[in-house]
Amino acid sequence: MNFQLIGVNHRTAPVEVREQLAIPQRKLPEALQQLMSVPGVAEGMILCTCNRVEILAQTKNGSTDLRQFLHQYFSLNSESYESHLYEYSASEAVRHVFRVASSLDSMIVGEPQILGQVKEAYATARAAGAVQSYLDLLLTRAFAVAKRVRTETAVGSSSVSVASVAVELASKIFGSLEGKHVCLVGAGKMSELAARHLLARGAGPIFVANRTYDRAAALASKFGGRAIRFDELYDHCDQADIVITSTGAPVAIFRREHGEMFLSRRKNRPMFFIDIAVPRDVDPEMNKLDGIFVYDIDDLQGAVTSHVAGRKKEAAQAESIINVEVERFQARLQTLHVVPTIVSLQDYVETIRQAELDRLRGRLGQLSPEQESVLEALTHGIVNKILHTPISRLKTAAAGPEVTTLVDAFRKLFDLQEQKLQEKGLEEKAGAVPDKDAGLTNEETPPRRRSE
Amino acid sequence: MAIVWLRVAVGLYGLGLVYVLVALTRTKELLNRLALHAAYLGMVFHLVAITETVRQSGQFGLASISVAASVLGFLIMVVFLLVYMVYQTTSPGIIVFPLVFLLTFVGAAGQEPFVLTSSTARQGWLIAHIALIFAGYAALVLSFSASLIYLLQEHALKSKKSGGLLSRLPALQVTDEIGFRSLLLGFPFMTAGLAAGMVIAQAHFGRVDFLDPKILFSVLTWAVYLVLIYTRWNSGWRGRRAAYLAAGAFAMAVVAWVANYYSAIHRLARP
Numbered sequence: 001m002n003f004q005l006i007g008v009n010h011r012t013a014p015v016e017v018r019e020q021l022a023i024p025q026r027k028l029p030e031a032l033q034q035l036m037s038v039p040g041v042a043e044g045m046i047l048c049t050c051n052r053v054e055i056l057a058q059t060k061n062g063s064t065d066l067r068q069f070l071h072q073y074f075s076l077n078s079e080s081y082e083s084h085l086y087e088y089s090a091s092e093a094v095r096h097v098f099r100v101a102s103s104l105d106s107m108i109v110g111e112p113q114i115l116g117q118v119k120e121a122y123a124t125a126r127a128a129g130a131v132q133s134y135l136d137l138l139l140t141r142a143f144a145v146a147k148r149v150r151t152e153t154a155v156g157s158s159s160v161s162v163a164s165v166a167v168e169l170a171s172k173i174f175g176s177l178e179g180k181h182v183c184l185v186g187a188g189k190m191s192e193l194a195a196r197h198l199l200a201r202g203a204g205p206i207f208v209a210n211r212t213y214d215r216a217a218a219l220a221s222k223f224g225g226r227a228i229r230f231d232e233l234y235d236h237c238d239q240a241d242i243v244i245t246s247t248g249a250p251v252a253i254f255r256r257e258h259g260e261m262f263l264s265r266r267k268n269r270p271m272f273f274i275d276i277a278v279p280r281d282v283d284p285e286m287n288k289l290d291g292i293f294v295y296d297i298d299d300l301q302g303a304v305t306s307h308v309a310g311r312k313k314e315a316a317q318a319e320s321i322i323n324v325e326v327e328r329f330q331a332r333l334q335t336l337h338v339v340p341t342i343v344s345l346q347d348y349v350e351t352i353r354q355a356e357l358d359r360l361r362g363r364l365g366q367l368s369p370e371q372e373s374v375l376e377a378l379t380h381g382i383v384n385k386i387l388h389t390p391i392s393r394l395k396t397a398a399a400g401p402e403v404t405t406l407v408d409a410f411r412k413l414f415d416l417q418e419q420k421l422q423e424k425g426l427e428e429k430a431g432a433v434p435d436k437d438a439g440l441t442n443e444e445t446p447p448r449r450r451s452e
Numbered sequence: 453m454a455i456v457w458l459r460v461a462v463g464l465y466g467l468g469l470v471y472v473l474v475a476l477t478r479t480k481e482l483l484n485r486l487a488l489h490a491a492y493l494g495m496v497f498h499l500v501a502i503t504e505t506v507r508q509s510g511q512f513g514l515a516s517i518s519v520a521a522s523v524l525g526f527l528i529m530v531v532f533l534l535v536y537m538v539y540q541t542t543s544p545g546i547i548v549f550p551l552v553f554l555l556t557f558v559g560a561a562g563q564e565p566f567v568l569t570s571s572t573a574r575q576g577w578l579i580a581h582i583a584l585i586f587a588g589y590a591a592l593v594l595s596f597s598a599s600l601i602y603l604l605q606e607h608a609l610k611s612k613k614s615g616g617l618l619s620r621l622p623a624l625q626v627t628d629e630i631g632f633r634s635l636l637l638g639f640p641f642m643t644a645g646l647a648a649g650m651v652i653a654q655a656h657f658g659r660v661d662f663l664d665p666k667i668l669f670s671v672l673t674w675a676v677y678l679v680l681i682y683t684r685w686n687s688g689w690r691g692r693r694a695a696y697l698a699a700g701a702f703a704m705a706v707v708a709w710v711a712n713y714y715s716a717i718h719r720l721a722r723p
Contacts, residue, residue, distance in 0.1 A: 169609075171623060172609065172623055172624065173609065173623060173624045173625065174623060174624070174625050175622065175623030175624075175625050175626045176623075266688075267686075267687055267688030268687065268688035268689060268690055269688055270624060270625065270628075270690075287610055288610075290606070290690075290691050290692055290693070291606075291690065291691065293609050293610060295612065299612045302612055303612070
């Protein structure tokens with residue numbers, strides 16, 4: 001069992017590279033299939049947000065080349081992204097997953113959306129059968145760690161989101177936002193948040209376009225705005241001073257010619273495009289037009305750098321939580337090595353106990369319920385007392401170098417059969433070996449699907 | 453009598469200049485109406501004046517510049533009135549009123565020269581002329597500066613540089629507004645200043661020689677100013693294009709200044 005991770009994020013790769021590697025939500029199951037077909041990959045998950053594309057895998061030998069997947073899946077010249085890739089394995093991969101889920105690796109540290117996106121990626125991979133035992137354990141732990149970071153530090157409390165940065169920029173262009181028309185294209189948490197911030201500052205009316213008209217109508221009613229059909233977008237868009245766009249379109253939906261058309265219709269009054277989508281919805285060429293200002297996700301990052309500095313202290317505290325959690329998780333994983341042996345041992349002894357009880361009942365004849373329960377308690381007591389010390393020893397030794405010798409010795413002494421950890425079985429079996437520290441729970445709410 | 457009616461019309465059209473100033477602010481209802489009605493009344497007097505001129509001379513001759521200017525001014529007002537009736541908008545007035553005022557003024561001045569009886573009166577007109585023209589130029593310079601600041605801001609926003617200069621400047625649209633408003637504010641001053649200049653020239657030389665370099669370039673500056681307002685008002689030209697145009701108008705103003713030294717009528721330093 002080995003965790004490996006490969007990916008690009010907003011720090012290592014510009015949006016031009018990230019958008020090439022972006023995998024749309026609907027194509028994820030297919031991509032996961034392909035990932036699973038890479039030799040050595042036992043489990044896999046793909047996290048694709050506007051700021052990162054990451055491939056997480058549980059591999060058999062820990063040295064599987066995950067680049068293979070990238071080469072196969074994207075018919076791109078690998079030189080275009082190779083230098084932007086980062087790779088983590090073992091505990092570093094665990095740490096990275098924890099940091100990502102806790103929003104410590106985010107463009108805006110502490111922003112809450114990333115956790116939802118990780119949960120969504122997890123749900124997709126699980127539904128596709130790519131997440132089974134170990135990755136399941138890692139991800140559920142990551143969710144718990146994220147929750148801990150959120151509650152124990154103030155990292156997320158003064159979350160300066162892309163939204164407020166967008167509002168600030170809009171004010172630099174328009175001054176007062178009072179009465180500025182807003183057009184929301186596509187849906188998504190971040191774009192909705194941006195719209196909400198703008199409306200709070202007096203902007204409006206708002207109109208909403210979405211490929212699914214019903215979704216647009218629902219959003220419009222939420223903001224007290226008007227829904228428009230997606231194919232009428234270009235007819236209405238020139239009325240908007242601020243356009244927030246975050247569709248899953250594979251190519252830019254606003255191009256230079258559209259910009260020219262809008263400008264001529266609105267007598268060159270300025271327009272502000274906030275492009276949260278990756279791949280980008282707005283052609284960068286648009287920014288060259290007089291009076292049109294385009295900010296994509298990377299540009300917004302540049303604008304928020306100053307805000308991030310103030311949160312470094314909190315982030316440091318969060319990092320120490322992550323360190324502790326990584327260690328715990330590693331210890332927990334080590335324990336998992338010995339779980340099959342412990343379970344086999346328990347099964348083996350339990351079989352003997354049951355057989356002996358049956359033999360005894362044959363000799364003693366019919367027993368009263370009281371006698372039965374006394375007998376059960378007695379035999380259980382003996383078995384547990386005998387097993388307690390060896391099991392504790394195994395668990396203590398789990399993290400140490402002698403674990404393999406010890407496990408082998410147990411197998412030989414008791415003639416135990418090799419038990420494979422099967423899907424789902426892992427969690428129950430892990431639960432059968434109580435561990436006060438780790439407290440692996442699956443208490444997180446099920447991930448929500450992102451629209452569009 | 454025709455000249456009297458025409459002068460009354462000029463006076464009434466002059467109120468149209470007030471409209472332009474008032475249009476800069478939002479609270480324009482009352483003055484707006486006053487200016488409009490004055491302008492309509494001006495049209496009546498204007499029509500009477502033209503009719504009388506034609507009757508007196510016995511022919512509809514547009515041979516002289518003054519009559520042609522007067523008739524053109526009247527026709528522009530007619531078009532403005534039609535536009536108002538169809539579209540219910542007075543916004544073309546921003547350009548129409550100063551234009552008609554100047555044309556009618558030229559018409560009135562050409563038909564019977566002004567006579568400034570005393571040197572005090574001449575002095576008064578001279579001061580008015582200088583003050584008004586300078587106010588016009590100041591507005592032009594202000595607008596040009598605003599255009600330059602707009603360009604700087606636009607560049608900063610487009611290159612995604614936050615902080616520094618950008619954080620100290622007002623919002624882009626506010627700069628834009630300052631530029632446009634100063635243009636609008638300056639135009640009536642420029643127009644009235646030009647008119648005052650013509651009065652002085654007429655009183656002194658008995659006629660206005662439009663081919664005199666000073667007058668020619670002054671009128672051209674005024675025309676570029678008009679184009680500047682028109683492109684801004686009609687096509688919303690801002691930023692680079694507005695800056696180029698404002699620079700053009702400013703250059704023209706400088707040429708008009710230089711023309712002082714080649715003008716027979718406008719010598720700053722008379723020997």
